[in-house]
Amino acid sequence: MSANVLGTYCRFLAATNAFSEALVACARDLDLNPWDGGALFNLGLTQIQLGRFEDALSTFQRADRFNTPDVSRWTWLLGAGWANVMLGRDEEALTWLQRAIAITPGTGRAHMLLAVAYQRLGRTADAKNALAQALKLRPGSTASNISLPAENVSQIYLDKRQEISNILIELGLPPG
Template sequence: MTCARTLSFDPWNGLALYHIGLAQIQLGRFEDALTTFKQADRFDTPQVSRWTWLLGAGWAYMLMGRSEEAVPWLQRSIATTPASGRSQMLLAAVYQKAGRIDEAKATMKEGLKLRPGTTALNIGLSTKNASPVFLQATDRVIQFMIAAGLPER
């Protein structure tokens, strides 16, 4: 509601679009989320916040099983804000899925250096009110992250 209201007077608000995209992801509406993140990317918004929807687009692609399409989005996210760690961890999952094991492990190591203490238990969004589609897709992605070196606990 708040994001929709914000967009009613500021349709280029990247932060509002990012939050709408996150909600769509948790509802299992991955295509809708991808569209929302791409819409945010088309707007000329502050460079510093762009990494969020670039990460979101990469994540949506990964959740849809289209991991190779996630790569350029995640690379752009890292280029925009290299200190997040989240983008590196998702990119590590993409590399792991593609069988690029050495790259996956190196990228996960980089992500863990930026986000020490991250585990499979605390990396994701809240599962409260999340759709079963989201939960299943997220579990698959986290399994790739674990295989790339994300600690389980």
């Protein structure tokens, strides 16, 4: 199978929550093309949803070491920030998330994670400002519609996701 086909298959499996298969397809793609940022991103997302936060962080850091244009780079910066939030490494998360926002300020997702990191660091005003910016960018967002689908994810991931949702709700995100 060619690297292009494996890359597409990796992306498809990750997007459809077929995580075990995605791990294999993404790894096979990376065997053929170790610099495939898309495969690294999908592998990292898969690892996060399986509760393998350290592995995900390592994957996103690996992607960041490549000399990739910023237009692609922001995705794994966001991923590394997300992994750090899941690991409770909020100070480290700030750096990654701020770098992602500097490249692509209009997604809102990074702002929501930034709000969580700020709140856990005791920086409530910054947290509320970050959430306000996220809601401006993503009007209609609620705790129930911002998360990825829960099918096939690990309980470790679900527990951390709920913790993040609770913090965002405390900061003013509508529960939905």
